[in-house]
Amino acid sequence: MSDPVKGLRAARVAETKQRILDSARELFVRDGYHATTLTAVAEGAQLAPRTVYVRFGTKAALLRSVVDAAVAGDTAEQAVRDxxxxxxxxxxxxxxxxxxxxxxxxxxxxxxxxxxxEVVLQAQAAEPELADAFQAGRTATRELLLQFVRTARADGLLTxxxxxxxxxxxxxxxxxxETYLLLRRTTRWTPQQYGRWLHSTLSEVLREVAAPSGEMEQPCV
Structure with a gap:
């Protein structure tokens, strides 16, 4: 039987974390990395500054957590590959x-x-932790996309x-x-316009096999 006291405590911890993340996201995006302080984040979350310091320790660690939550969306910090x-x-x-x-x-x-x-790119020159994390993100993204191509080819869907x-x-x-960010800066495209560009680009670069792998279309007689 579950312990209701522990369940309530866990719910409060989760709520506190979400309040901090929500406040931090708003301030980082609005004011930038350098102008945002942990004290301001605590004020925005209506919490004591100590709560934010104890939970995250540094501003860089807090930004990493905010980014991780945004990448995961509503999937409880699930990795993209999952x-x-x-x-x-x-x-x-x-x-x-x-x-x-x-x-x-x-x-x-x-x-x-x-x-x-954008905030991470702004901050990474002064925060090696963020620079390393963003580079790890580049590497992970590249591997996921290469895996997408390799799997399609192995399944016989690509010429x-x-x-x-x-x-x-x-x-x-x-x-x-960074490709998305560059396009957003130079073209002012919306996410939907970017999505159309990405779809047409991938469709152009990749080619679907006309017939299943190992089979040849029969000539007309």
Whole structure:
């Protein structure tokens, strides 16, 4: 039988954390990294400053937690590779459905987290922890996108291009956060416009096999 006291305590801890994250996100995006203080975050969350310091320790650690929460969305800080949309991008029956799943998930992620990515880029020169975390994010994103291409090819959904490395790395570059940020700055595109661009780009770079792997279309007689 569950302990109601422990359950209530856990709910309060979770609520406090969410209040801190919500306040921090608003301040980081509105005021930037350097102008945001842990004391201001505590005031925005209507908590004592000590609560924020005890929970997160440093401003850099707090920003990392805010970014992680934004990337995960409503999936309780679930890793991207374990998300439903990424699993669909690896397992859907057609290449078109896989591209759609990947584009939808990527676009939603960018819409949630892009403003915070900008804050990290702003802060990383002064915060090696954030610079390392963002580089780890680049590496992880590249691997997820390369895995998307490798799996589609292994499942017989892609033709063999003249330069498979170019194909895979182009897909990996298109899905990077900094590609989205650059497009947003230079084109002023909405997330929906970015999603259309990403879908058309991946569809152009990738090619669906005309017939199932190992089978040849029969000539007309």
């Amino acid at each position: 998300s439903d949309w990424y699993r669909a991008a690896l397992t859907a029956g057609t290449l078109a459905d896989r591209i759609t799943a990947l584009v939808t998930g990527t676009t939603d992620l960018m819409e949630r987290a892009a403003d915070l990515f 063999e291009p003249a330069d498979p490395e170019w194909q895979a790395e182009t897909v990996a570059l298109a899905g990077q956060a």
